[in-house]
Amino acid sequence: MSFINYASREINCKIVYYGPGLCGKTTNLQYIYQRTNPEIRGKMISLATETERTLFFDFLPLALGSIRGFKVRFHLYTVPGQVFYDASRKLILKGVDGVIFCADSQLARLEADCESLENLRFNLQEQGYDLDRLPHVVQYNKRDLPSIAPLHEMRALLNPRGAPDFEAVASAGRGVFDTLKAAARLVLIELKKGQGG
Numbered sequence: 001m002s003f004i005n006y007a008s009r010e011i012n013c014k015i016v017y018y019g020p021g022l023c024g025k026t027t028n029l030q031y032i033y034q035r036t037n038p039e040i041r042g043k044m045i046s047l048a049t050e051t052e053r054t055l056f057f058d059f060l061p062l063a064l065g066s067i068r069g070f071k072v073r074f075h076l077y078t079v080p081g082q083v084f085y086d087a088s089r090k091l092i093l094k095g096v097d098g099v100i101f102c103a104d105s106q107l108a109r110l111e112a113d114c115e116s117l118e119n120l121r122f123n124l125q126e127q128g129y130d131l132d133r134l135p136h137v138v139q140y141n142k143r144d145l146p147s148i149a150p151l152h153e154m155r156a157l158l159n160p161r162g163a164p165d166f167e168a169v170a171s172a173g174r175g176v177f178d179t180l181k182a183a184a185r186l187v188l189i190e191l192k193k194g195q196g197g
């Protein structure tokens with residue numbers, strides 16, 4: 001549900017990073033912020049606890065080019081992964097155009113990954129969205145750690161429909177832009193469809 005402003009000739013698209021607590025959502029946004037030209041990025045806003053857990057959301061606007069004379073801006077959000085912040089997650093999903101599901105590759109976090117994906121499906125459904133019809137990509141983060149699940153196992157559990165997916169080490173920047181670009185691409189394809197090709 002991209003927001004198109006005909007007066008200012010702007011299109012705003014919303015991409016949400018979703019996933020369990022501590023999987024690295026905020027780290028993705030921080031890396032993107034650090035590595036983008038100040039001319040195309042806006043202010044990054046983070047509402048976090050003293051221990052750096054996301055309390056409500058992180059927000060980063062990026063101006064990424066134009067379509068037929070309309071400036072396209074991507075608004076990147078992260079949700080708080082901790083289970084008890086579900087009300088915030090629901091709010092942040094409102095008006096979403098694309099989802100990046102960020103998973104923690106550690107074996108010990110596989111169950112939390114699955115629960116978070118279930119929670120995402122449920123919260124989307126509540127708002128009339130279907131994850132399988134929404135532009136979405138999957139990121140298997142923390143590939144640098146010992147005791148991680150093999151890729152094929154994570155795929156089977158978290159990406160049975162074969163959405164674009166990427167291995168990542170967000171803390172080192174690996175896979176961060178590949179993931180974002182894939183999501184942005186899917187959102188733009190959807191946007192063009194809505195515009196009648």
Ligand SMILES: Nc1nc2c(ncn2[C@@H]2O[C@H](COP(=O)(O)OP(=O)(O)OP(=O)(O)O)[C@@H](O)[C@H]2O)c(=O)[nH]1
Pocket residue numbers: 019020021022023024025026027028052053054055078079080081082141142143144145168169170171172
């Ligand atoms: N080793 C390793 N650590 C990572 C990686 N990505 C993130 N981290 C670390 O994991 C911790 C949690 O990262 P955050 O980005 O705050 O996690 P989050 O998903 O935003 O967590 P919530 O806000 O609670 O939902 C931080 O200490 C990061 O530095 C990674 O790829 N590898």
Ligand SMILES: [Mg+2]
Pocket residue numbers: 025026027052053054078079080081
């Ligand atoms: Mg966070």
